[in-house]
Amino acid sequence: MAAVEDAPDPTGLYRIRDGAYAADLLIAAVAEFDLFTRLAEHGPGTVADVRAALGLAERPADVLFTLCAAHGLVDRDLDAGDVVAVTDLGRSHLAAGSPLDLRAYYRSLAERPAVAEFAHVLRTDEQAAWASATATSASAQDADWSGRLGDVAFAERITAAMDARGAYLAPRLAAAVADVPLRAVLDVGGSSGVYAAALLDARPGARGTVVERSPVDVAARTLIEARGHGDRLDVVTGDMFGEPLPGGHDVHLFSQVLHDWDRPRVEHLLRASFEALEPGGRLLDHDTHVVADKRGPLPVAEYSALLMHSTPGKCWSVAELAEIAEGVGFVDVEHRPTVADRGVLLARKPPRRADRP
Template identity: 40%
Template structure:
């Protein structure tokens, strides 16, 4: 099928993506209600800080942050700094002494495979192996397998076409003076393809590990962009990045990782860019106060179960970028609950 990368979709697929992206959120809530009885415990105390919750229930910080964000975005708790208390909704329906307690309604899914995986992640901070290989490898290890990588790359590619087209439009002014984009962890290369298709002055290099690099070359060839997009094979953490770029694109990459790995990738971004070079982070972003959006909080539950990351806010990325000498720009919406922030190397 021939795809016109310059023609945006007429509709927003956000709802269709949300149906899939929220699939882990109900089970995570079921664990909070039926396994931890979290809301009753907070109610008995009046309020509780994050450290107290983590210590009492033996929960790891990354998944606990995802759970608390989901609860805030769902209107079940409200937070002042690291201190959390129940809302009226949470108090009436999720406390086991309330006449309106809905705990039994979640009983049928509290022991589901997904719920068991959520509890494993909450307790041990390890991905629960969704879509992993049969030997139990996590998603990142599974991506080294040819068949798995092909299926997952195709999955991301079909989603990325519309996202990439709108991103390319919204970035027009920011990349007007750029010549070469380095698309780090670029998957099928769909974001590079939409960028160069809409901006004739641009060239791009996609950095991907094997076997995804071969799949990216095939996709670039399918779009007829092989003269303007090259694909470099390499591990983005351990191998040198290709030089010559004046713009680095990190699209749907950082949310796969925790803060130490994010800092490593931002540091390498800083090292490869010249002064005045630009970076684009394209993601599903949480609000800075982590009270929503609900769709992104639900998506973060999926990510914490299948990757080593979660969804982050512009402020969280902004601190890391500033620490590495970048001047950070504002957040911009695109399509399907996604958006981007930009930064310029001083």
């Protein structure tokens, strides 16, 4: 087997998994809402106006229009007040009246279960079951993604999935922030701790803490010990929404956490981070980020469809996260690409006035 650093690039494999729901979202837009006919007949309009006309909720509509813009089906202009207009591609093939109308072709797949799920999410902003699970067991009765983490078997499966994803991503994150001083890292909602472990590998004198809820904390401890980091990376059982974050850390890491939550809870987490982080410390948000103008990139827009379907979150744009971070007090916000459509948003908590040069 090839060494990790010499392994083939798996980005395409990440995209297959992460984009699994994107086609169903587009089918729902065509089959359930006839979105592109609406845009073709009424001309450019704000996302808010289109939402009102079609009965769409705010968060899922935002994800939908980012996906459509990334596919070149609409033009989206945030600077003009978030105005969307159908493109020639959308008008020619997904709107009524065109000789090349493909709507019937798309509607032939309208009975796919996820299409109906997306129609409901788009109208209500109520998340669907993770992986479209059906309530065939007691644990699946609570099919909500976050609620199911209370089930030991589901928590172990999700933690193993996140650990597998991180094997390739974590070293690349560590390389992207190699210049960031780090004495003690707090990995908030860190699952298996794979990302914190990679940061520690590059800094032999540093230590770390993973904050995780039960029973994910048990799986995290097992994986951290198996990886050989038990002496430098501990696990604290806690609720990142219900309890203050532990103090004593100069770096806070959120790795693919914020995308699971709505704006109020993202604001809560970043405010909690700002309050607990040592002055002068750094916030690292490692995730799949939509670009500031919300026109892509396409693989991130496709992943956002999955998140919108099954969680209260989405792939947040760089501009949205910068606004939230600065709003709670962070400064010096920047974004760096890593690998496999991921990147890291960095921000700094200002030092105490007495510490400033």
